Amino acid sequence: MEKLAELILIPSPAMGHVAQMLELAKLLIYRNNQLSITVLIMKLPDYIDAVSGPFVDSVAASSTSNRLRFFQLPSPDPTPEWSSKTRGHFVYRLVQSQKSHIRGLLTSQRPGNNKLAGFVVDMLCTPLMDVADEFGIPSYVFFTSPAAFLGLMLHFQFLEDERHQNVSDFKNSDSTALLSFPSYAYSVPSSVLPMVLVDRDTWLERFLDFARGYRKAKGIIINTFAELEIHALDAYNNNNNISRSEQDLLPPIYPIGPILNQSKSRSESEEEEITNWLDEQPPHSVVLICFGSQGSVPVDQVNEIAITLEKSGCQFLWSLRRPPQSNNAQFPGEYTSYSEILPEGFLDRTEKKGKVVGWVPQLKVLSHEAIGGFMSHCGWNSILESIWCGVPIATWPLHSEQQVNAFQLVKEVGIAVEITLDYCERNKDQPMVTAEAIEKGIRELMEANSTVRDKAKEMKEKSKASVMQGGSSYLSLGKLIDEILKNTAL
Numbered sequence: 001m002e003k004l005a006e007l008i009l010i011p012s013p014a015m016g017h018v019a020q021m022l023e024l025a026k027l028l029i030y031r032n033n034q035l036s037i038t039v040l041i042m043k044l045p046d047y048i049d050a051v052s053g054p055f056v057d058s059v060a061a062s063s064t065s066n067r068l069r070f071f072q073l074p075s076p077d078p079t080p081e082w083s084s085k086t087r088g089h090f091v092y093r094l095v096q097s098q099k100s101h102i103r104g105l106l107t108s109q110r111p112g113n114n115k116l117a118g119f120v121v122d123m124l125c126t127p128l129m130d131v132a133d134e135f136g137i138p139s140y141v142f143f144t145s146p147a148a149f150l151g152l153m154l155h156f157q158f159l160e161d162e163r164h165q166n167v168s169d170f171k172n173s174d175s176t177a178l179l180s181f182p183s184y185a186y187s188v189p190s191s192v193l194p195m196v197l198v199d200r201d202t203w204l205e206r207f208l209d210f211a212r213g214y215r216k217a218k219g220i221i222i223n224t225f226a227e228l229e230i231h232a233l234d235a236y237n238n239n240n241n242i243s244r245s246e247q248d249l250l251p252p253i254y255p256i257g258p259i260l261n262q263s264k265s266r267s268e269s270e271e272e273e274i275t276n277w278l279d280e281q282p283p284h285s286v287v288l289i290c291f292g293s294q295g296s297v298p299v300d301q302v303n304e305i306a307i308t309l310e311k312s313g314c315q316f317l318w319s320l321r322r323p324p325q326s327n328n329a330q331f332p333g334e335y336t337s338y339s340e341i342l343p344e345g346f347l348d349r350t351e352k353k354g355k356v357v358g359w360v361p362q363l364k365v366l367s368h369e370a371i372g373g374f375m376s377h378c379g380w381n382s383i384l385e386s387i388w389c390g391v392p393i394a395t396w397p398l399h400s401e402q403q404v405n406a407f408q409l410v411k412e413v414g415i416a417v418e419i420t421l422d423y424c425e426r427n428k429d430q431p432m433v434t435a436e437a438i439e440k441g442i443r444e445l446m447e448a449n450s451t452v453r454d455k456a457k458e459m460k461e462k463s464k465a466s467v468m469q470g471g472s473s474y475l476s477l478g479k480l481i482d483e484i485l486k487n488t489a490l
Contacts, residue, residue: 004036004067005117005488009142010102012091012122013042015293016381019261020144020223021122027259029067032481036067036114040102042094043075073101092206095125102131115488120221126213138218138487140480145380147224147255148232148408149194149401150214151183154250156197157211171198175422184404185231186411191422192403215250221480223257223384225466225473228413228459254480256473258384258463260363271361274317278365281315284372287394287442288365290319291377295398296332297425298323299341300432306346308438309354314446316354317365334358366391373445375419378405390460392416392452394445396433398425414455417444 007028011021018041025037106116119132119139129139143150159165170179170193178187196203214220226233236253278286289305291297297305302320309316320341321332335341338356347356362382365371366389374386375394379402386393393416395406403424409416419441420433447453466473 002034004114005034005485006036006038006114007117007120007484008102008106008137009037009039009120010122010125010128011039011041011142012124013044013094014091016379017122017124017144020259020381021120021142023259023261024120024142024221025068027256027477028481029065031477032485033067034485035117035481037069039068039070040098040105041070041072042098043072044090044094071105073098073105089202091124096127099128099131102128103134106131106135117484117487118218123210123214126210126217129213129216139216140219140221140484141214141217141251143214143220143222145401146232146383146405146408147222147229147236147253148183149404150220150222150253151232151235152181152194152197152401152404153207153211154214154236155182157208160208161212168198168200168204182235183232184408184412188404188407189422192397192407194401194404195424196400217251219252219254219480219483221254221256223259223380224255225257225463226255226476227462227466227472228387229255231412252483254476256477256480258388258467258473260385260388261381262363270359271364274355274357274360274365275368277355278317278368278370281370283369284448286315286317286370287373287375287446288317288319288360288362288371288391289375290360290362290382291321291396291398292379292382294332295377295379295425296321296323297398302341303343304433304435305438306343307435308442310346310350311435312439312442313353314442315370316350317360317371318354318356319358319360320356321358363389373442375442375445378402378409378416380405383409384463387415387456387459387463390457392445392450392456394419394441396420397423413459415452415459417441417452 009021009025011018022039025039028035029037116135116137119129119137120142121128121132121139123141123143123145126141132139156167159167170190173179173190175189175191177190179190179193180187196207198204224233233253233255236250239250305318309318320335320338322335322341323332335358339347342356363385366374366385371389371391373394374382374391375396376382376386378393378395378397379400383393383405393409395410395416396419397403397406403422406416406418406421410418410421419438423433424430444450444452465471468474
């Protein structure tokens with residue numbers, strides 16, 4: 001039997017991270033037949049996330065390659081303290097709890113003929129690099145956010161560790177202050193700095209630790225492409241205020257995106273109902289409203305969106321999710337009845353113009369000719385899908401690094417219009433986004449001949465060219481695989 005180079009892939013358990021890692025696995029084995037991949041799955045309890053588990057099961061069942069296998073790690077019994085905090089805290093504790101299980105797996109259940117070539121850990125799973133180090137195995141980080149945010153994380157960690165600057169002080173800056181950071185082409189308003197990088201009470205320490213882990217990696221694989229983030233990638237490669245000196249080299253970076261979630265996660269009947277409705281709509285007439293697998297907005301904001309949609313008269317497809325009910329660690333769920341949340345009579349009055357649903361097959365919807373714009377939370381997966389389909393975006397960030405993503409799209413990339421750049425669902429004093437602001441954003445978004453629409457079409461072509469033979473991401477993936485194979489001298 002031919003000896004293969006085996007990679008261990010470890011995604012963070014959140015749906016968006018799992019989907020990207022599984023697509024990376026398929027991409028690697030498709031590109032090179034000397035690679036074998038084992039994906040280690042960490043499962044969240046169903047009361048937190050009932051979606052990602054069945055999704056992984058579906059992908060595993062549909063896999064036809066004997067070079068791709070899945071192994072589900074044991075699910076620990078979470079303590080009440082785990083569940084009482086944020087989703088990020090829960091996931092971090094879950095990752096930490098898996099070290100002993102992964103050690104056992106490496107010594108007892110690996111295919112005997114394969115030689116271990118490396119770990120590929122999710123950007124939020126860097127503590128597991130310690131296990132790879134114990135076995136003398138190189139680690140790569142799979143960064144599922146933009147290169148600009150990678151640069152920001154490394155810059156903040158550099159300021160903390162080398163300049164002894166308390167970066168949480170940025171949280172108290174004048175909200176109108178403009179700050180210069182190496183990985184962004186334009187000065188960044190302090191109001192869009194991600195809470196994960198400025199709130200020491202909840203997130204900052206973990207993200208500084210993640211950044212320290214990135215520096216130890218043998219390489220950083222990133223889901224972006226060179227033509228999308230020219231400035232950020234140049235800043236990284238030039239070591240611009242990210243490390244102590246030019247001699248303190250950062251790991252090589254491999255932009256291999258866009259990697260898109262091509263797998264189905266729900267039933268065909270749900271997809272068919274949505275597709276049939278879109279088939280009846282005029283080209284480029286529908287605005288998709290979707291806040292991602294982890295996103296939802298409170299009742300007062302639902303009401304403002306509904307007022308806007310009814311007043312504007314535009315066609316819409318609205319993915320409306322129920323906010324977590326019992327604790328901070330939960331993911332959004334589905335409503336049993338939309339009439340319980342929407343203004344009285346809204347569904348009847350907008351019946352001919354719009355459709356309200358729960359889950360949507362987002363990539364399939366964005367690729368439909370009827371879609372003319374996307375009101376988005378600006379999660380990186382969603383941004384890449386929108387770019388791939390040439391659909392302009394109206395920004396409404398919620399959490400994680402989404403605020404600075406939105407800023408980057410509007411000010412630097414030019415494929416988005418602003419509804420809000422600094423909305424944060426975890427800000428207790430968050431002002432409501434008014435119907436007037438939403439309507440203004442939608443009208444700008446849906447203009448037929450706008451600069452933003454033209455830029456979205458241009459970036460669509462660049463994204464597709466990047467993954468074709470000879471394209472920037474195609475070549476970067478080849479370099480990555482060459483380096484991985486060198487680890488085993490195959």
